[in-house]
Amino acid sequence: MEFEHFTEYRISLNNKKEVENIKAFLALHGLQLDSDVEYTVGVFDGERLVATGSICGKVLKCIAVDKEYQGLGIANKLVSHLIHEEYQRGNTHLFIFTKPENYTMFYELGFHKIAEVPNSVMLMENHPAGIKNFIEEIKKQNKSGQKISAVIMNCNPFTLGHLYLIEKAARESDILHIFVVWEERSSFPAEVRYRLIEEGTKHLSNIVLHKGKDYIISSATFPTYFIKEYQRVVEIHASLDLEIFRSYIAPALGITKRFIGEEPYCPVTRTYNRIMKEYLPQKGIEVVEIPRLHRGENAISASLVRRYIREGDVDKTQRFVPKTTYEFLTSVEAEPIIEMIQRDDHRH
Amino acid sequence: MEIVKVGMAGTMESSDAIVTIEPNTDSGIQIYLQSSVEKQFGNQIRSVITETLRALDVDHGIVRVNDKGALDCVIRARVQTAVLRASDGGQFNWKEED
Numbered sequence: 455m456e457f458e459h460f461t462e463y464r465i466s467l468n469n470k471k472e473v474e475n476i477k478a479f480l481a482l483h484g485l486q487l488d489s490d491v492e493y494t495v496g497v498f499d500g501e502r503l504v505a506t507g508s509i510c511g512k513v514l515k516c517i518a519v520d521k522e523y524q525g526l527g528i529a530n531k532l533v534s535h536l537i538h539e540e541y542q543r544g545n546t547h548l549f550i551f552t553k554p555e556n557y558t559m560f561y562e563l564g565f566h567k568i569a570e571v572p573n574s575v576m577l578m579e580n581h582p583a584g585i586k587n588f589i590e591e592i593k594k595q596n597k598s599g600q601k602i603s604a605v606i607m608n609c610n611p612f613t614l615g616h617l618y619l620i621e622k623a624a625r626e627s628d629i630l631h632i633f634v635v636w637e638e639r640s641s642f643p644a645e646v647r648y649r650l651i652e653e654g655t656k657h658l659s660n661i662v663l664h665k666g667k668d669y670i671i672s673s674a675t676f677p678t679y680f681i682k683e684y685q686r687v688v689e690i691h692a693s694l695d696l697e698i699f700r701s702y703i704a705p706a707l708g709i710t711k712r713f714i715g716e717e718p719y720c721p722v723t724r725t726y727n728r729i730m731k732e733y734l735p736q737k738g739i740e741v742v743e744i745p746r747l748h749r750g751e752n753a754i755s756a757s758l759v760r761r762y763i764r765e766g767d768v769d770k771t772q773r774f775v776p777k778t779t780y781e782f783l784t785s786v787e788a789e790p791i792i793e794m795i796q797r798d799d800h801r802h
Numbered sequence: 803m804e805i806v807k808v809g810m811a812g813t814m815e816s817s818d819a820i821v822t823i824e825p826n827t828d829s830g831i832q833i834y835l836q837s838s839v840e841k842q843f844g845n846q847i848r849s850v851i852t853e854t855l856r857a858l859d860v861d862h863g864i865v866r867v868n869d870k871g872a873l874d875c876v877i878r879a880r881v882q883t884a885v886l887r888a889s890d891g892g893q894f895n896w897k898e899e900d
Contacts, residue, residue, distance in 0.1 A: 527816050530870065534813035534820065546808040546822065563814055564836060564868040582834045582866065 460504070460528065462535050465494040472496075476516075479503050483518040486679040491516060495535050497528055507532045511638075512545040512668070515677045517552075533563045537580070547668065548580045551677050551694075568669070569701065571693040574681070579668075585698075588669055589706045595662050596707055599628025603711040604704070606633045606670055608756070610640040612650040612779050615715070615754035618747040620651075623713040624658050626742075631707055636666040639674035641760060641795045646782070653778040669702070671695045673722060688722050692729035700737040711740045718746065718753060749773050763795050805863040809888025812872075812880040819869040819877050821884040826862045831855060837869035850874050854881040863888070 465472045476494060477487050487494070491508035494516070498504065505528045507517040514536050519529050540548055550565055554576045557567065565578035568585050579585070603623055609616050624630045634651060636644045648665060655661055676691040678684070703709070712734055717723040731741050746753040754774050762770045763783070772780050782788055805825050812820040819837075826832060833851055837844060847869055854877075855865070865884075869877065 530814040530816070534815060537810075537820070538813075541808075541810050546810065546824070562838075564820065564866070582836075 459499065460531065461498050462531065463496050463498060465496050465506070467491070467494060475503055476506050479506055479520075480516060480518055480679070484680075484682065485516060485518055487516050488677050488679045493536075493539055495532065495539070497532055499523070504528060505532050507536050509536055509540060509543075510677070511675065512540065512547060513549045513551065513675065513677060514540075515551065516679050517550075529559060530563065547584060549668065550578045551680070552576055552578065553680055569694060569697045571690055571697060574686075574690045575694055577671075577694060577698075585669060585702055588667060589702055592664055592703070593706050595631075595664065597629045597662060598708075599660075601627045601711065602629045602631070602708045603627040603713060604631045604633065604699075604707070604709045605713045606635065606666065606699075607651070608635040608640060608672065609642075609647045609651055610756045611642045611647065611759060611775065611783070612654050613754050613756055613759055613775050614749075615747045615774070616651070616756075617654055617776055618754075619713060619715050619744050620655055620661065621658065622744055623742075624661055627711065628660060630658075630661045630713075631664060631709060632661055633664045633666040633670055633703075635670055635672050636668070637672050637675050639672065642791055646787075646791070650779050650782060654776040669698050671698070673726070688725045689729055692726045693733065696730055696733040700734055700739060704734075704737065704739055709739065711742060713742050713744060716743050716745045760795055763792055766796065768792065803858050803860050803885055803889045805860060805885070805888045806890045807888055809884040809886065811883035811887065812876075814868055814870055816870050817872055817876070819867055819872040819880050821877075821880040822866040823860075823881075823884045823888045824864050825888075826864045829862050831860070831862065832864045834864070834866045835869065836867070837871075839869070839871050846874070847877060850877050851881055854878045855885070858882065858885050860885055 465476055467473060476496065480487055488510065490510050493509040494506060496503050496506045504523040505519040508515050517532065537548065550560055552560060554570055554573065557576060560578050564580050566582050568577045568579055570576040605619065605623055607616060620632065632651065634648045638644060652663055671694065673691050678687045681687050681690060714727055714730065717727055727743065734741050752758060759771045759774050768783055771783060805823055808822065808824045810822045812818055814820050833848060835844060835848060837847055851865060851867060
């Protein structure tokens with residue numbers, strides 16, 4: 455087999471026929487094409503598709519090579535192509551979620567293991583010291599105390615419910631570390647979410663705010679294309695995220711308690727919380743669930759606030775958010791965000 | 803030359819190497835080398851990288867190299883290109899190459 459006649463070709467994601475071809479190929483390898491891919495490449499031997507891979511943000515995904523064509527360096531060609539495409543897009547720190555059995559292949563392609571859920575998923579990154587650097591960064595904000603706790607929040611946007619949880623957790627701790635989910639899958643950009651928490655918690659002296667950057671994985675970006683048992687997706691995601699928390703983040707800051715908001719509605723968050731109560735105590739981290747704060751018959755939630763915004767009733771949010779958040783919502787800066795919420799209906 | 807952003811050059815195809823250079827928050831050069839011929843040529847590859855950086859007056863940076871059996875001249879070329887991409891519009895006198 456000649457190496458030269460393999461051609462790389464960008465798949466047009468608008469072209470149904472090309473996409474179907476990729477999907478059928480992935481299906482043969484027990485994989486799916488995730489709906490959020492932004493860029494897909496195919497490697498062809500003449501007309502025949504022999505490998506494919508995709509990009510979504512800083513994650514490489516949906517990678518497969520035809521069994522008959524393995525050992526010819528096609529994976530190297532494919533992943534090199536994807537890395538260059540990412541570089542053009544300004545993404546140099548890259549991640550792969552893969553089955554643990556693919557470790558060696560991706561290791562040889564320059565990826566390093568961050569964490570693993572045995573038999574289910576491994577998260578890898580293309581920087582040998584990526585997570586180490588992140589841990590060094592958060593350690594700079596290490597503060598001593600007897601009772602050190604953590605909360606992880608998205609705050610889309612920051613409500614009185616979040617504030618209630620933070621105040622309660624801060625009261626019961628010497629130091630409270632707050633990690634803000636940093637993925638841009640929410641209506642409110644990460645920097646805005648962070649700022650609103652910062653402004654709304656100025657009166658608390660024992661909290662430390664952190665940008666959750668690349669190592670707090672939200673379910674919104676967790677890829678599922680390689681997981682067969684679909685009902686286990688939520689569990690696997692939770693296990694991976696909690697593994698990173700309990701093995702890297704908690705020890706770095708001496709965290710012994712994690713506070714979470716009680717989840718009466720969303721089954722995904724409920725499953726996540728259940729797994730957390732199994733996972734964290736194994737490493738000596740206590741999980742404390744705080745009931746929701748109510749206003750009248752409504753449990754306060756960010757989704758309720760977004761619903762009022764969507765319905766054009768920004769005024770009504772005043773009862774549910776701190777003054778600082780309300781000031782933001784009625785500012786010029788919030789206009790494009792509000793417009794976007796009103797335009798489309800997504801959940802996050 | 804000063805490294806001000808992430809620069810990358812090369813591929814992971816056989817006989818090539820992919821080189822990434824980024825600013826170092828600490829001072830000095832830090833090299834992470836991964837090579838399919840590490841045992842035989844690891845030290846030689848490291849010295850080619852170090853020499854190339856010295857010739858370009860790069861004093862600080864984190865260099866990641868994933869080598870798939872590239873010859874010295876290929877490694878040198880990839881390092882040079884990555885440095886140029888990572889520096890701020892510096893000029894490079896190609897003629898001075900031997």
